[in-house]
Amino acid sequence: MHRQPDAPNTPNTPNTPNTPDPAPDQALGDLTDSPSEHTPVERAVKDCVQELLRTGVLEATRKPNLYRTALTARDTINGxxxxxxxxxxxxxxxxxxxxxxxxxxxxxxxDQWSHPLLRRQRLNLEQSLLVAILRRFYVAHEVDKGVGDDAAVVHLDQLLPELNHFLGETGSDRQDDKRLRLLLEQLRGHGLVSEIDDDERLRIRPLIVHVANPANLQNLLAALARQAGADRGQDP
Structure with a gap:
């Protein structure tokens, strides 16, 4: 019985001209395998992509290093x-x-709406209404302070009458407040607002200007205003 020769020791075998090129998918693997072998640039790109996939957005004021990576490695990230x-x-x-x-x-x-990202981020009617209201506050802030100023702060007392105007009051101030807070918490998960602080204020985050077509939001407000007016006209 003849013993088969041992296989060559792969790690010590020099590369040859016939070595196949890496498969296209390997480009993605390079950023996920063997973290200890990553260069600082590769690590920064990986962190940036992971944060974008996790939250959908990077703000220069909140994640300056990752945002800087997004600017300098734009082509790599898009690839x-x-x-x-x-x-x-x-x-x-x-x-x-x-x-x-x-x-x-x-x-x-x-269908574009079938993409997992949009399925996850699709808003219901009440959420879309609050987005339209918040966006109007944000645009007014930019008109007053200039585009790029992200310190758009709004108080719950400013939002509650606006929301009640379109949705109607529940008959309980406590329930009206609870409804608003629940909707705001849902929008916070979409990266559109901050947490409510101790003074019952919140910051409208700049992503809101990109989250929906402004014409569609204005049409939504107009349609709901007409419906609200019609409903009040039917009251005895």
Whole structure:
């Protein structure tokens, strides 16, 4: 019985011209395998992509290092996101980097709303209404203070009458307040507002200017205002 020769010791075998090139998918693996082998630049890009996929947005004021990486490694990051039908958009005036679905995703038989990112971020009617109200406050702030000033703060007492105007009052101040707080907490999960502070104020985050078509939001407000007026007209 003949013993087969031992296989060559792969780690000590020199590369040859016939060594195949890495597969395209290996580019993604390079940022996920063997973390100890990452260069500082690769590590920064990985952290940036992970944060974008986790939260959908980077703000220069909150994550300055990651935002800086988004600016300097824009092409690399978009190359990694391309396989997911996503891309990164940057609003340098407001200091934002955020994820969106690539143009043309809804071509052919695919519905853009079927993309997992949009399914996860789709808003219901009440949430969309509050987005429209908050966006109006934010735009007024930028008109007053200038585009790029992200210190748009609003008090709950300013939002409650606006929301009640369109949705109607529940008959209980406590329930009205609870409804507003619940909606705000839901929008906080979308990165649109901050937590409510001890003075019952919150910051409207600049992502809100990109979250929906402003014309659609204004049409929503107009339609709900007409409906609210019609409902009040039917009251005895």
């Amino acid at each position: 990694l996101l391309e396989a997911l039908d996503l891309c990164m958009q940057i609003d340098e005036v407001r200091g934002l980097a955020f994820i969106r679905v690539v143009d043309g995703y809804d071509g052919g038989d695919r």
